[in-house]
Amino acid sequence: MHGSNLNPPILLHMSGIFPFFPLLNFLEMMSDFQIKAQAETYDVIIIGSGAGGGMAAYELTKAGAKVCLLEAGQHFDPADPQYITQLKWAYQSPRRGASTRNRPFGDFDAAYGGWDIEGEPYTTKGNTRFRWFRSRMLGGRTNHWGRISLRFGPQDFKRRSIDGLGEDWPIAYEDVAPFYDEVDRLIGVFGSVENLPNDPDSIFLPPPKPRLHELMLMKSNKRIGVTTIPSRLSILTKKINDERGVCFYCSQCGRACMAYADFSSSSCLCKPALKTNNLEIRYFAMAREVLTDAQTGLATGVSYVDKQTMEEKTVKGKIVVLAASACESARLLLNSKSARFPEGLANSSGVVGKYLHDSTGASRGGIVPALFDRKRYNEDGVGGMHVYSPWWLDNKKLDFPRGYHIEYWGGFDMPAYGFGWGIEEENGLFPGRDGKPKPAGGYGAGLKDDYRRFYGAYIGMAGRGEAVAREDNYCEIDPNKVDKYGIPVLRFHYNWSDYERLQAKHMHDTFEQIMHEMGAVPLGKKPGPEDEYGLNLPGEIIHEVGTIRMGKDPKKSALNQWQQAHDVKNLFVVDAAPFVSQGDKNCTWTILALSMRASRHIADLRKSGQI
Amino acid sequence: MKRRNLLKGIGMGSLGLLGFSTKAPAAELLHPFALELDKKDPIFEQFGRTEDEKKRDAKLFAEQFFTKSEMKTITVLVDIILPRDARSGSASEAGVPEFIEFMAKDRPDELQTPLRGGLRWLDHQAIARFGKIFTDIHAAQRIEIVDDIAYPGKEKPGMSQGVSFFNLMRNLTASGFWSSKMGIEDIGYQGNVPNQWDGVPEDVQRQYGLL
Numbered sequence: 152m153h154g155s156n157l158n159p160p161i162l163l164h165m166s167g168i169f170p171f172f173p174l175l176n177f178l179e180m181m182s183d184f185q186i187k188a189q190a191e192t193y194d195v196i197i198i199g200s201g202a203g204g205g206m207a208a209y210e211l212t213k214a215g216a217k218v219c220l221l222e223a224g225q226h227f228d229p230a231d232p233q234y235i236t237q238l239k240w241a242y243q244s245p246r247r248g249a250s251t252r253n254r255p256f257g258d259f260d261a262a263y264g265g266w267d268i269e270g271e272p273y274t275t276k277g278n279t280r281f282r283w284f285r286s287r288m289l290g291g292r293t294n295h296w297g298r299i300s301l302r303f304g305p306q307d308f309k310r311r312s313i314d315g316l317g318e319d320w321p322i323a324y325e326d327v328a329p330f331y332d333e334v335d336r337l338i339g340v341f342g343s344v345e346n347l348p349n350d351p352d353s354i355f356l357p358p359p360k361p362r363l364h365e366l367m368l369m370k371s372n373k374r375i376g377v378t379t380i381p382s383r384l385s386i387l388t389k390k391i392n393d394e395r396g397v398c399f400y401c402s403q404c405g406r407a408c409m410a411y412a413d414f415s416s417s418s419c420l421c422k423p424a425l426k427t428n429n430l431e432i433r434y435f436a437m438a439r440e441v442l443t444d445a446q447t448g449l450a451t452g453v454s455y456v457d458k459q460t461m462e463e464k465t466v467k468g469k470i471v472v473l474a475a476s477a478c479e480s481a482r483l484l485l486n487s488k489s490a491r492f493p494e495g496l497a498n499s500s501g502v503v504g505k506y507l508h509d510s511t512g513a514s515r516g517g518i519v520p521a522l523f524d525r526k527r528y529n530e531d532g533v534g535g536m537h538v539y540s541p542w543w544l545d546n547k548k549l550d551f552p553r554g555y556h557i558e559y560w561g562g563f564d565m566p567a568y569g570f571g572w573g574i575e576e577e578n579g580l581f582p583g584r585d586g587k588p589k590p591a592g593g594y595g596a597g598l599k600d601d602y603r604r605f606y607g608a609y610i611g612m613a614g615r616g617e618a619v620a621r622e623d624n625y626c627e628i629d630p631n632k633v634d635k636y637g638i639p640v641l642r643f644h645y646n647w648s649d650y651e652r653l654q655a656k657h658m659h660d661t662f663e664q665i666m667h668e669m670g671a672v673p674l675g676k677k678p679g680p681e682d683e684y685g686l687n688l689p690g691e692i693i694h695e696v697g698t699i700r701m702g703k704d705p706k707k708s709a710l711n712q713w714q715q716a717h718d719v720k721n722l723f724v725v726d727a728a729p730f731v732s733q734g735d736k737n738c739t740w741t742i743l744a745l746s747m748r749a750s751r752h753i754a755d756l757r758k759s760g761q762i
Numbered sequence: 763m764k765r766r767n768l769l770k771g772i773g774m775g776s777l778g779l780l781g782f783s784t785k786a787p788a789a790e791l792l793h794p795f796a797l798e799l800d801k802k803d804p805i806f807e808q809f810g811r812t813e814d815e816k817k818r819d820a821k822l823f824a825e826q827f828f829t830k831s832e833m834k835t836i837t838v839l840v841d842i843i844l845p846r847d848a849r850s851g852s853a854s855e856a857g858v859p860e861f862i863e864f865m866a867k868d869r870p871d872e873l874q875t876p877l878r879g880g881l882r883w884l885d886h887q888a889i890a891r892f893g894k895i896f897t898d899i900h901a902a903q904r905i906e907i908v909d910d911i912a913y914p915g916k917e918k919p920g921m922s923q924g925v926s927f928f929n930l931m932r933n934l935t936a937s938g939f940w941s942s943k944m945g946i947e948d949i950g951y952q953g954n955v956p957n958q959w960d961g962v963p964e965d966v967q968r969q970y971g972l973l
Contacts, residue, residue: 238954526969594928
């Protein structure tokens with residue numbers, strides 16, 4: 152989800168200690184514990200306002216359904232001055248944009264929440280080191296991502312048929328393609344028509360021209376056969392409707408756009424859905440469980456905690472749509488136990504929580520001596536990279552089964568916290584302007600000049616690859632822990648295998664090859680087997696998928712191809728939980744297309760009276 | 763209040779419709795305005811803070827971590843690291859000591875002991891060599907100590923903790939200086955304004971053989 156956040160400067164600041172609230176405290180707090188039920192029955196209840204929930208709200212309210220959207224966080228609108236971080240200077244933040252617990256990607260990042268949310272812990276099992284990023288706000292994690300908007304390709308739906316690992320999806324590219332087209336038109340994505348076999352073209356807006364380091368990469372990557380093409384980001388380089396503005400090239404999509412020129416679910420889906428008057432959004436609503444009728448086994452509503460008043464509330468609905476994120480939706484189902492559904496709701500197959508997988512990630516930075524003392528100009532461009540490398544090789548000829556793409560970083564960024572950090576490991580590597588070697592580190596006028604000299608000469612690259620979905624990588628309910636709302640928390644069990652380790656090794660070999668070819672000097676140490684070839688921890692790429700997977704066989708999947716629970720016909724899941732496999736793509740564009748597809752199906756079922 | 767009205771005025775509608783089809787109006791509208799804001803509101807309310815964030819920042823601003831004597835040493839050190847030169851002022855003129863004070867409160871576990879302990883290490887060196895704390899010795903004597911800790915990999919035995927401290931001070935000073943208004947102007951960052959990106963300037967493409 153986070154595109155090129157390679158900028159070495161923003162150092163993560165994490166305590167690593169989760170607050171655990173013993174059940175006793177919780178019960179004491181709830182002395183006037185009461186459950187407030189409300190009379191109205193909504194046509195649809197949606198849990199979560201990110202890409203999947205926002206799209207479902209947009210589609211279903213447009214189709215005339217009365218929808219109640221539960222959001223666990225606060226309101227957010229990037230055009231409302233009280234929320235704006237865009238176009239602020241580094242020095243407007245007293246920490247100069249450094250990360251905080253609430254904004255781990257920096258003080259100006261639009262997303263509230265992070266890896267470690269007060270009172271909302273998660274745990275791990277065995278030697279698992281899993282990290283779970285959540286955004287508690289309207290639009291959820293679509294407020295934090297690189298707007299990388301890639302379609303899955305035909306092969307991405309049929310990996311088992313190709314390499315014998317994992318499962319095929321119950322649908323094919325052709326089933327999703329018309330919805331990708333609609334999402335392209337509705338939200339807007341720029342890119343270039345390339346006719347690549349497994350990276351289908353969208354209906355593109357014009358891409359921005361490459362920056363200097365990107366032109367250099369395109370030229371040198373061509374010599375070594377690494378396909379490098381304009382990136383595909385959901386940022387408006389042209390006007391598409393009267394509700395949204397056009398990109399003004401400040402490079403700050405991560406701060407959310409006051410002109411609504413970048414995609415976020417809050418700006419582009421929830422906001423227009425509200426205009427139908429068919430949508431009610433309940434903020435600070437932390438869902439506890441999906442309620443069911445003991446006789447019919449159908450979903451009847453959702454119980455939730457109002458975080459501001461700590462009241463227990465319920466909302467009734469004819470259809471329940473989960474879009475709380477792959478892990479949060481699995482948690483909800485597993486916590487929705489009843490006599491009829493003792494293993495949790497929609498879980499007769501036992502697959503809920505299993506097959507959890509995140510994209511793989513590995514990255515490396517370097518410095519390009521040819522770019523020392525560059526001429527200065529405004530190089531901001533759009534938020535993130537203007538070019539990238541889609542997977543260009545054939546896994547049949549390699550020792551790992553799935554591919555990856557490469558994202559690039561570089562250029563004249565606004566100096567912020569972390570700027571120049573670690574120069575003592577760099578300025579001794581290069582002779583000064585006089586050609587004489589310099590000792591590393593130092594101080595004074597000479598040091599001051601080194602920062603000027605190196606500014607804009609750094610580059611970075613990150614691989615984002617497909618992991619293989621495995622039954623033994625999963626989230627489950629921790630038997631001993633609850634969050635501050637008394638809701639049992641998730642416990643993660645997740646380890647990388649050689650499929651991912653060898654892929655990361657290949658990434659690092661490629662990064663060095665790319666840097667060598669463009670005349671860059673790689674910085675830091677190349678990771679080896681002792682540190683899993685530099686693989687990011689699972690969860691860190693924020694592309695979790697697979698926990699409530701779809702399939703033809705109700706014994707091996709929780710949902711049918713319409714993302715409707717096999718066991719509960721008025722229950723749907725529209726986040727990334729239904730994904731059977733990840734692809735070497737970012738998941739958001741596919742979440743949007745599939746949520747649109749599922750929502751149309753729900754509207755059809757409502758019309759025909761089947762639910 | 764003025765700020766809010768103005769921003770509302772140029773909010774979605776005008777930004778989208780009149781602003782960015784032609785480049786100039788947006789730039790004129792937004793940029794000077796953004797700068798004017800800086801002077802008016804308390805710093806911690808200027809950049810889209812949540813209620814919890816406002817409370818936390820206000821609490822940090824109300825606290826003082828470093829003593830007067832420690833702040834004096836920090837000021838001397840940051841100006842040794844990044845002095846005034848022909849292009850710009852010194853680190854202390856750019857507000858770096860105040861930035862370091864804030865960061866120590868913002869990241870107590872990471873920074874407080876290394877910084878406070880490092881300052882003590884420095885004073886101990888000064889007393890051992892010259893009989894006085896670091897700020898009370900002569901400039902040449904200070905440089906004599908700094909020369910022993912400013913060059914990682916070349917330090918004498920027994921100096922490695924001082925090198926670590928100086929690395930941290932160098933890095934914090936660079937962050938604080940270059941992200942200040944003075945530093946951003948010096949380094950020549952020209953963005954953070956509404957713009958039309960039309961690719962790398964031709965002369966630059968020619969310079970790098972990319973045309």
